[in-house]
Amino acid sequence: MTDPRPAAFETLAIHAGQPPDPTTGAVVVPIHQVSTFAQDGVGGLRAGYEYSRSANPTRTALESCLAALETGAEGEGHGLAFASGMAAEDTVLRALCQPGDHVVLPDDAYGGTFRLVARVLSRWGVEHSTASLADPDAVAAAMTERTRIVWCETPTNPLLGVADLAALAAVAHDGGARLVVDNTFASPYLQQPLRWGADVVVHSTTKYLGGHSDVVGGAVVTVDEELAEDLRFHQNAMGAVAGPFDSWLTLRGAKTLAVRMERHCDNAEALVAALVDHPEVTAVLYPGLATHLGHEVAQRQMRRFGGMVSIRLRGGEAAARRTCERTRIFTLAESLGGVESLIEHPASMTHASVAGSALEVPADLVRLSVGIEAVDDLLADLDQALDA
DSSP, rough: OOOOOOSSSHHHHHHHTOOOOOOTTTSSSSOOOOOOBBBTTTTTTTTTTTTTTTTHHHHHHHHHHHHHHHHHSSSEEEEEEESSHHHHHHHHHHHHTTTOOEEETTTTEEEEEEEIIIIIGGGGOOOEEEEEOOOHHHHHHHHOEEEEEEEESOTTTTTTTOHHHHHHHHHHHHHHHHEEEOTTTTTHHOOGGGGGGGGGEEEEETTTTTTTSEEEEEEESSEEOOOOOHHHHHHHHHHBBHHHHHHHHHHHHHHHHHHHHHHHHHHHHHHHHHTTTOTEEEEOOOTTTTSTTHHHHHHHHHOOOOSSEEEEEEHHHHHHHHHHHHHHSSESOOOOOOOOOOOEEEGGGGTGGGGGGGTTOOEEEEEEESSSOOHHHHHHHHHHHHHH
């Protein structure tokens, strides 16, 4: 007899952690908008809940679903939902590091991650260095005897670099560190880092998992039970948890992640094909291009290549800013991963915090979050903005 438990991603996204409500039969998880729970006697918790910072049924459903999406099976991982992606990152870093410890960051890390490590945790005594994650030997050289975390983004934000997760896991583990992977750009539909040896996966669920630019959230997933217990202690002690309504919105978004990611990828590939030959574009950064340095690795560890595209423009910073300001369908805004297409100038927006550092991004760079609108409309919008 075959195992009736669902294993396909699309099925897990809709059903994992989300059985019909046992009281009413509701097929959608209710929003348990409550701060505290009645107890059956002193210390007698009803269904395991006492206070919504510690646990809430709606958040539990989301956490179960997130774990299933990253591991490919219900019940095999541990998920934790947070108030934002940065809250998730902060909790992981504080749980795994002590004063005097060391973290290796990508040399093109997300500006918010760099700011957290370099300007907040540095005051707490956590040190860092940067390395190209495309070169495992460079990562090994950047590690010290106090390195506790190799922090990875793949693809990276905003330069779309690709790292070999299995190779990085081996380097991290050989040095006594853990590999933490920010999987926001890929989403669990396109990539599951735990299967390649990562110890922890983090997400800004604000992005593709939520998918509709209407909720801010973060997530952490691991298959290490002891580590999960430690992370849950820190989650409860630090308190930056996802609220019930935010959890419900993210869970709703996750149900359609697979179908949305397919359309994001279709549209991104069509835009890339047009942009590589555009006279105003000097470089297109996208892992799906055969000329991309990480293309073969991305082919191996990703389902498809994602909805994020970055371009560099012939006219430099002035052209980049002008293009961002002239689009009509692409909205000039930070964030990414929603159904609507967004455009931004990283050097002065999402990555302004790394200006003047080794992680400074090119001033002629434009980042596109390709939405699910009609692709011909997106092509026409970019063409008119670039030709201005």
